[in-house]
Amino acid sequence: MARKPSIYPYFWRAPLLIWQGLFFVGPLILMVAMSFWLVRNYRMEPDFVLANWERMLTRDYFWSAYQVTFLRASIAAALASLFAFPASYALAFLVSETTRRWAIFFLIVPFFTSYLVRVYAWQVLLAESGPVNAVIGFVGLGPFTMLNSGFGAMVGYLTLIMPLVVILQTFSLAAIDRNLIEAAWNLGASPRRTLVRVIVPAAKVGLILGAVFAFILSFGDFVSPFYLGGSKPPTLSILIIDTTKSGQQWPRAAVVAVMMILTLFTVAFAAVGAAYRRNA
Amino acid sequence: MSMSHSQLTRRNLLATAAGAALTVPMINRAWAQDPTDINMLAWYGHAEPDIVAEFEAQNNVKFVPKYYAGGDNMLALIAQSPPGTYDIILSDAEFVQQLNAAGYIEELDASLFPFDDFWPEYQSFPGHWTGDRLWSVMVRFGLLGVSYNTDILSSDEASSYNAYWNSKVAGKVGHFDWHLPSLGQISLLNGNRDPSPFDIGEDAWQAVQEKTLSLKPQVGGYFDYGGTFSSLKNGEMLAMCGIGDWITGVLQKDGAPVASVIPEEGGIQWTESYSIGKGSTKQEIANKFIQYMLSPGGQVRSIQMAAYPGLSPTKSGWQAIQDANPAEAERSGLIEGHDQSPRKLLAEKRLFLRDIPRQQTLEDWNDFWSEYKTA
Numbered sequence: 001m002a003r004k005p006s007i008y009p010y011f012w013r014a015p016l017l018i019w020q021g022l023f024f025v026g027p028l029i030l031m032v033a034m035s036f037w038l039v040r041n042y043r044m045e046p047d048f049v050l051a052n053w054e055r056m057l058t059r060d061y062f063w064s065a066y067q068v069t070f071l072r073a074s075i076a077a078a079l080a081s082l083f084a085f086p087a088s089y090a091l092a093f094l095v096s097e098t099t100r101r102w103a104i105f106f107l108i109v110p111f112f113t114s115y116l117v118r119v120y121a122w123q124v125l126l127a128e129s130g131p132v133n134a135v136i137g138f139v140g141l142g143p144f145t146m147l148n149s150g151f152g153a154m155v156g157y158l159t160l161i162m163p164l165v166v167i168l169q170t171f172s173l174a175a176i177d178r179n180l181i182e183a184a185w186n187l188g189a190s191p192r193r194t195l196v197r198v199i200v201p202a203a204k205v206g207l208i209l210g211a212v213f214a215f216i217l218s219f220g221d222f223v224s225p226f227y228l229g230g231s232k233p234p235t236l237s238i239l240i241i242d243t244t245k246s247g248q249q250w251p252r253a254a255v256v257a258v259m260m261i262l263t264l265f266t267v268a269f270a271a272v273g274a275a276y277r278r279n280a
Numbered sequence: 281m282s283m284s285h286s287q288l289t290r291r292n293l294l295a296t297a298a299g300a301a302l303t304v305p306m307i308n309r310a311w312a313q314d315p316t317d318i319n320m321l322a323w324y325g326h327a328e329p330d331i332v333a334e335f336e337a338q339n340n341v342k343f344v345p346k347y348y349a350g351g352d353n354m355l356a357l358i359a360q361s362p363p364g365t366y367d368i369i370l371s372d373a374e375f376v377q378q379l380n381a382a383g384y385i386e387e388l389d390a391s392l393f394p395f396d397d398f399w400p401e402y403q404s405f406p407g408h409w410t411g412d413r414l415w416s417v418m419v420r421f422g423l424l425g426v427s428y429n430t431d432i433l434s435s436d437e438a439s440s441y442n443a444y445w446n447s448k449v450a451g452k453v454g455h456f457d458w459h460l461p462s463l464g465q466i467s468l469l470n471g472n473r474d475p476s477p478f479d480i481g482e483d484a485w486q487a488v489q490e491k492t493l494s495l496k497p498q499v500g501g502y503f504d505y506g507g508t509f510s511s512l513k514n515g516e517m518l519a520m521c522g523i524g525d526w527i528t529g530v531l532q533k534d535g536a537p538v539a540s541v542i543p544e545e546g547g548i549q550w551t552e553s554y555s556i557g558k559g560s561t562k563q564e565i566a567n568k569f570i571q572y573m574l575s576p577g578g579q580v581r582s583i584q585m586a587a588y589p590g591l592s593p594t595k596s597g598w599q600a601i602q603d604a605n606p607a608e609a610e611r612s613g614l615i616e617g618h619d620q621s622p623r624k625l626l627a628e629k630r631l632f633l634r635d636i637p638r639q640q641t642l643e644d645w646n647d648f649w650s651e652y653k654t655a
Contacts (some may be wrong), residue, residue, distance in 0.1 A: 007379040042356045059650070059651075060651065068654075127514045129514060145500075148516065149517055230502065230503065231653060232653075233654045246649075247646065
């Protein structure tokens with residue numbers, strides 16, 4: 001006798017599916033469709049033309065912005081992963097459970113304030129007449145131009161992603177089976193060898209996920225490149241704003257957005273694939 | 281007893297109403313009837329208490345503003361709303377023709393407005409009239425020139441657009457992130473004065489692009505309204521292309537060492553005017569508000585508007601600001617014969633109206649602006 005299919009699991013899955021359908025898949029489909037629409041007299045008209053795609057993808061400024069955005073997000077992800085690792089390592093292996101809990105709590109605290117507010121604070125700190133340059137001035141250096149530059153934007157990206165990367169890395173490092181590390185020691189592996197051959201591979205999933213989140217958040221960020229980078233040069237998110245401002249070209253902005261989403265999907269799938277691939 | 285008490289309270293409140301945002305709801309509450317909503321589409325600041333509180337209290341109305349940023353944005357907001365959504369529309373003058381062509385605004389009765397009181401230069405503003413039919417009334421304007429940090433550049437050094445290439449401001453030249461004013465200024469520097477920096481042929485347009493690209497090494501960033509303010513104020517930018525007193529005037533009040541001059545190559549004039557939205561059911565009160573804004577008292581408010589100052593096109597407005605705030609009249613040149621008087625600059629052909637490109641499309645200019653930003 002065939003088992004009667006239960007609706008129970010579907011019932012519990014429904015809210016998530018409905019939510020995702022309404023607020024992710026729906027808008028995504030609309031956006032892809034919109035990239036084929038036309039704008040006449042500042043009004044969008046549903047249509048099916050390739051003009052927006054042809055126009056945006058043949059502009060040099062689109063590809064310059066694409067390169068800048070991709071490069072910056074990659075650097076931000078790499079820097080965040082590198083800077084975060086010693087801290088995560090210390091939190092996972094060198095401190096007490098209580099200290100780790102407090103540290104995680106303090107890593108969550110930055111999210112209590114809006115990211116935009118924190119970026120405005122950096123504007124004050126990094127200004128040429130600001131406190132950071134004042135301190136550097138004590139040793140007779142500077143003042144350095146830090147705002148409205150790639151450096152400024154990078155400070156903003158790291159402000160956004162660093163706490164998250166540390167948290168993800170810490171959890172994955174802390175979850176490593178200590179017996180593996182002890183075994184490596186007992187078999188005579190040096191600390192460095194233990195790190196490279198045992199700890200990093202065992203925590204691979206968390207490390208890669210941290211870097212992917214860092215990349216995704218930086219790639220789509222508007223606040224840092226605009227308010228700390230001075231739109232110099234513009235990133236894709238700034239290009240979207242510019243495109244909608246000039247002649248209400250939402251369909252062309254949709255082309256940029258779809259290209260960004262395709263990029264993020266590619267990067268995310270590649271990274272997750274790498275994270276869960278079994279080592280040969 | 282309680283009546284007189286409440287009237288006294290109202291009178292007290294009325295006395296302090298102007299400029300005090302918090303008092304507005306209280307005044308309204310004091311009225312027996314609910315106030316009528318007037319929907320206004322405008323640049324930021326035009327429906328704030330420093331401008332409308334007195335009118336609201338006198339007429340038992342309440343302005344409901346929808347603020348936009350730029351003419352494109354304005355046109356889109358109207359296009360996407362049903363007719364009659366906006367009762368009163370404040371627009372940049374160069375977009376009035378497009379508003380009219382699209383049928384978004386009502387014809388106005390010219391006899392309702394004090395055109396005799398306008399200085400002759402501003403009486404028949406281009407695009408506001410078709411023949412003798414009136415579509416929009418100019419209410420204020422302002423000048424765009426070289427805005428600079430007075431600690432770094434002298435006013436002599438700033439008196440040409442070449443100041444942007446001065447080594448003292450290397451890496452510290454900001455752009456207000458809109459192509460029309462910035463490219464218009466470069467066009468003026470290239471000598472495109474006849475008929476206008478916005479009416480240029482293909483060769484001249486090429487030359488404007490090349491000249492603009494040569495400024496790139498000096499550029500420190502591209503800023504929105506807020507960013508322009510803060511970067512000039514904290515000295516992060518030492519010169520700003522594409523703006524004028526509408527920004528530096530506000531900063532000066534705050535004590536920042538900044539100023540704007542109209543350089544020898546000429547300045548660009550922005551102009552704001554009121555129209556009545558097509559299908560509005562509140563045309564009578566909207567007309568009354570336009571009259572109010574053109575009255576000497578309304579002009580004094582407009583000249584000193586908290587969000588950004590503007591100049592007055594009327595004779596009585598000039599007189600009123602000279603009486604109400606002589607220092608402001610002097611600072612903004614609203615005195616006949618004054619060296620920076622806008623009428624004098626206009627007579628000397630040192631002022632050009634901001635316009636949309638006449639021989640290229642807006643899209644061409646936009647495209648180049650995007651290229652310039654990524655260059």
